Amino acid sequence: MANKNESTEKGTTRELDLSELKLFLAKEEADVQNERPLIQPDKDDEKDEKIQNLEELRNERRLYWKEQNKRKQLEKTPFNYYPTFFYGGFWLRFFAYLIDLLVISSLNRLIVRSYFVLTQAPMSTNYLSLYSISKLAVFLLYFIFITKLTNGQTIGKMIFGLRVVCFKEEKLSWMTVIIREGFGRYVLKTISFLYLSVLFTKRKQHVVDLFTDTSVVLENTLYVKDWYKSENFIHV
Secondary structure (H helix, E strand, O other), X not given: OHHHHHHHHHHXXXXXXXXXXXXXXXXXXXXXHHHHHHHOOOHHHHHHHHHHHHHHHHHHHHHHHHHHHHHHHHHHOOOOOOXXXXXXXXXXHHHHHHXXXXXXXXXXXXXXXXXXXXXXXXXXXXXXXXXXXXXXXXXXXXXXXXXXXXXXXXXXXXXXXXXXXXXXXXXXXXXXXXXXXXXXXXXXXXXXXXXXXXXXXXXXXXXXXXXXXXXXXXXXXXXXXXXXXXXXXXXX
């Protein structure tokens, strides 16, 4: 009888243990089911990731097109490419030109007028007279030789801190100077209002500048640019 009772007690103990285990497992499963929505990915997070991916793609495209534009710009302007505020405006160039006209007038009195007075040649103001042609020659030769010898400056430009630069050449060639300061200067002297195109172009170019791929820059800005480059190089 004692053995039976013991077995019965053991059986009941096992039954109790199994039922408790079932209850415990059922509770665990319920807890897991309740926690599942928290583990599932949030739709808002997926949207944020998509937005971030789109922004990254747009930024990459912007960088690509920026690099493409820069490469095209370098092909068009391999030398002396500067921001718009580097270029000399109309009034600075106008006053520099007035200084040059004063210098040329002095040269004409010193050279041309003195020669004609000494030779007692007629000083006719006729456009095709020898006197007028001589004065025109001094005018053009002044701009050609001074601009070439100083790599882009005349006396007026030196005073106002201006310099002629070419976008296709690192230094001005004789061909560029002759076309700009010879042929171009004669055209601008004849049709003076063409100088006004400086007011309406991005790089402050008049008609002849556009033809020769040249412009006039502020020399102080070039000094600042060179200094900035050297300072960065030193710090690196």
